[in-house]
Amino acid sequence: MFSTTFVALTVLAAWFGPGATDAFHWRGQVSAGQLVEIRGINGSIHAEPSLGKDVEVVATKTGQVYESSDIEVRVVEHNGGVTICAVYPSVDGHPTKCLPGANSPLKPVSSDVNVDFTVRLPKGVRFLGRTVNGQVEAKALEADTEGHTVNGNVRLSTAGAAVGETVNGSIIASVGKINSASKFSTVNGGITLEMPRTAGADIHAGTKNGHINTDFPLAMRGEYAGRHADGMIGHGGPDLTIVTVNGTINLKRRF
Numbered sequence: 001m002f003s004t005t006f007v008a009l010t011v012l013a014a015w016f017g018p019g020a021t022d023a024f025h026w027r028g029q030v031s032a033g034q035l036v037e038i039r040g041i042n043g044s045i046h047a048e049p050s051l052g053k054d055v056e057v058v059a060t061k062t063g064q065v066y067e068s069s070d071i072e073v074r075v076v077e078h079n080g081g082v083t084i085c086a087v088y089p090s091v092d093g094h095p096t097k098c099l100p101g102a103n104s105p106l107k108p109v110s111s112d113v114n115v116d117f118t119v120r121l122p123k124g125v126r127f128l129g130r131t132v133n134g135q136v137e138a139k140a141l142e143a144d145t146e147g148h149t150v151n152g153n154v155r156l157s158t159a160g161a162a163v164g165e166t167v168n169g170s171i172i173a174s175v176g177k178i179n180s181a182s183k184f185s186t187v188n189g190g191i192t193l194e195m196p197r198t199a200g201a202d203i204h205a206g207t208k209n210g211h212i213n214t215d216f217p218l219a220m221r222g223e224y225a226g227r228h229a230d231g232m233i234g235h236g237g238p239d240l241t242i243v244t245v246n247g248t249i250n251l252k253r254r255f
Helices: none
Strands: 003-008 021-028 035-039 045-049 055-062 072-078 081-087 114-121 126-130 136-141 145-148 154-158 162-165 171-174 183-185 191-196 201-209 212-214 219-221 228-233 239-246 249-254
Touching: 021 072, 035 055, 035 114, 045 126, 055 081, 081 114, 114 126, 126 136, 136 145, 145 154, 154 162, 162 171, 171 183, 183 191, 191 239, 201 212, 201 249, 212 228, 239 249
Parallel strands: 035 081, 035 126, 045 114, 045 136, 126 145, 136 154, 145 162, 154 171, 162 183, 171 191, 183 239, 191 249, 201 239, 212 249
Antiparallel strands: 003 072, 021 055, 055 114, 072 081, 201 228, 219 228
C-alpha cells in the first residue's frame, strides 16, 4: 500500500493578475535504487544532481490566475520510491489521477496553465520524467533515467542506462551503459545517442526520412542506403532500438 499526500499550490499569484507564478516545494529521502517519478501535463521537467542526501522537488506554476486554484501537486509515497504529479481537471470534469507507473496514462486537460518541475537527486536514485507538452531534461545523473513527452525535446545525461521517447521533438542522450529497457524513439525529430567506447549492445536503428551516422561498425541495409542499421557493438548485449520517422540518427562513441 502507498500513502498519498495532497498539496494544493498556494494561490499567491491571485493578487498579481494573469501570468503570475506560485511554487510548491517538497523534500524527502529516497533510497539508492528507488525511483523518483515526476508526472506533468503542461510544462517542462528538469532533473539535476543534489548537493545533499535528500530529494528536492520544486514545481512552479504559470498561467491564468482564475484556473490556478483548480491545479494541485500530489505526492504519492510507495514501496518503490515516490511519485509526484501535477493534477489538473480533465476535459470530462474529473481530475487526473496520480498513480505510479506507465499503466497510469496522462489524460488531456482543460487548462493551459503550466507546471514546471525542477528535481534534485542524490547519487543512485533513479529518475523518470513524464509530461505531454514540454521538455524533459536530466543532466549529469548517476542512475537509470527516463524521459517521456509528446510535444517537446528530451535531453538526458546519466552514468546509468536511459530511455527517451517523444513524438514531436528531438532526443539527445549520453549514457553510461545499455540495459534491456534502453530505447529511444520519436516521430518528428532527430536522435543523437552517445555511448561509452566499451558499450555492448545489439543495435537496431532506423529512419524513414533521414540518415544514420555512426561511429560504430554497423551494417547498413534497406532500399535507401543509410536509413537502417543493425549490428553488434562491443561483445553484444541487450537489444537497443533507436527509431525516428522524420529525422537523422547520430550514434556517437565517447572516448
